[in-house]
Amino acid sequence: MNLFGLLSIFQRVRARARVCPVCGHRQVVSEERRAQAVRCDKCGAAIPPGAKQT
């Protein structure tokens, strides 16, 4: 795999990651749940769809 392939995978994963506003845990959100609030794996808090995406 070349560098561009690696980079595009990295960017795709980053785009789906959400940061928990309570504990700061970074969590990958599936494409289907992108518009919904998800539950943090670590602390159980709801992470709204508008949460910071890094």
Ligand SMILES: [Zn+2]
């Ligand atoms: Zn959390």
